[in-house]
Amino acid sequence: MYTKECHEILESYLNVPRTLLATSCTDALEMASLLIDIKPGDEVIVPSFSFVSSALPFVRQGATVRFADSRNDHPGMDEHQISNLINSRTKAIVVVHYAGVACNMDQILEEARHGNIKVIEDAAQCIGAGYTTKSGKSHYLGTLGHLGGISFHETKNIHCGEGGVLIINDENYISRAEIIWEKGTNRSAFFRGQVDKYGWVDTGSSFLPSELNAAFLYAQLKNINVVLNQRNYIWNYYQKHLEDWATKNDIQLPVVPDYATHNSHIFFLIFPDAQSRTRFIAHMSNKGIQTTFHYQSLHNSKFYGQETRKMKLPMSEKYTDCLVRLPLYPDLSQENLQYVVDSVNAFKV
Numbered sequence: 001m002y003t004k005e006c007h008e009i010l011e012s013y014l015n016v017p018r019t020l021l022a023t024s025c026t027d028a029l030e031m032a033s034l035l036i037d038i039k040p041g042d043e044v045i046v047p048s049f050s051f052v053s054s055a056l057p058f059v060r061q062g063a064t065v066r067f068a069d070s071r072n073d074h075p076g077m078d079e080h081q082i083s084n085l086i087n088s089r090t091k092a093i094v095v096v097h098y099a100g101v102a103c104n105m106d107q108i109l110e111e112a113r114h115g116n117i118k119v120i121e122d123a124a125q126c127i128g129a130g131y132t133t134k135s136g137k138s139h140y141l142g143t144l145g146h147l148g149g150i151s152f153h154e155t156k157n158i159h160c161g162e163g164g165v166l167i168i169n170d171e172n173y174i175s176r177a178e179i180i181w182e183k184g185t186n187r188s189a190f191f192r193g194q195v196d197k198y199g200w201v202d203t204g205s206s207f208l209p210s211e212l213n214a215a216f217l218y219a220q221l222k223n224i225n226v227v228l229n230q231r232n233y234i235w236n237y238y239q240k241h242l243e244d245w246a247t248k249n250d251i252q253l254p255v256v257p258d259y260a261t262h263n264s265h266i267f268f269l270i271f272p273d274a275q276s277r278t279r280f281i282a283h284m285s286n287k288g289i290q291t292t293f294h295y296q297s298l299h300n301s302k303f304y305g306q307e308t309r310k311m312k313l314p315m316s317e318k319y320t321d322c323l324v325r326l327p328l329y330p331d332l333s334q335e336n337l338q339y340v341v342d343s344v345n346a347f348k349v
């Protein structure tokens with residue numbers, strides 16, 4: 001069974017007790033939301049500069065979101081803001097490691113421990129990316145909190161079209177997670193011969209992907225190092241050949257803190273303002289190169305922004321307006337890579 005093979009590969013690669021493939025990372029986070037029993041009245045801390053899926057699974061269960069701003073040197077969540085957002089109703093902190101670059105997990109886990117708060121990692125972009133703790137231990141992202149999710153959507157480093165995985169780091173969640181995964185039934189225990197028939201025992205949904213998706217994912221996972229090496233080459237090439245241009249034009253390139261080992265998921269540029277970014281996207285488009293901005297701040301969203309739109313989250317708004325991503329995929333040829341670099345270098349802010 002490919003699903004089982006993928007579980008074994010992921011559990012050994014990530015060094016975690018249990019993983020469960022899901023139809024998406026969004027679904028993996030929905031399972032996390034059910035597992036930690038999110039209810040109306042609970043509060044969840046989520047960075048505003050993220051995808052809907054970081055907040056939606058908790059909002060669907062009735063939680064109120066407290067939006068955190070990003071760091072000023074990186075789009076990841078600013079760990080210094082968390083203590084101001086914590087109160088007696090805080091049930092979870094959702095950590096998003098933007099571009100596969102780790103947040104400061106030592107500090108976030110410490111804040112959470114204090115308040116008896118669950119840490120859920122939205123590690124959607126993070127397959128292969130790591131974090132080294134203050135005590136010098138290395139972990140893959142998604143394996144540091146109580147629960148984590150990685151995406152295998154076609155836009156991510158490793159994919160199966162649509163897919164994801166729930167990472168269970170706290171063993172107490174394993175048996176209930178298997179039930180939630182299987183439509184609220186104890187079918188997993190039945191297959192193991194632990195019960196003689198299976199039935200409806202809890203809440204849940206059909207979170208498991210088909211064997212077809214798992215088979216596709218299996219081949220991808222077998223080649224993870226090939227994909228990561230090709231991406232690293234491109235990421236490092238951009239970094240090296242755009243540094244001088246960036247300094248001259250007041251552009252910020254990605255910053256990777258010492259504790260993070262990233263997975264070359266995104267190479268981004270941060271422009272001084274929205275106007276120069278718009279001009280840049282047009283300049284690149286004229287050369288036949290597609291460059292794209294990224295998230296619209298969640299606190300300004302149509303769905304959730306009613307109350308939160310009045311908030312000021314200056315860094316999240318800055319990344320919404322000023323960040324742009326360069327082409328990055330494993331079979332980008334050297335010739336095309338050089339053409340992108342030359343085209344960027346030809347732009348003046």
Ligand SMILES: *Cc1c(COP(=O)(O)O)cnc(C)c1O
Pocket residue numbers: 023024025026027050051053054096122124125150151152153162163164
């Ligand atoms: C891609 C992404 C998701 C969604 O993943 P799906 O597998 O499409 O559900 C969630 N969060 C972040 C940060 C993402 O980049």
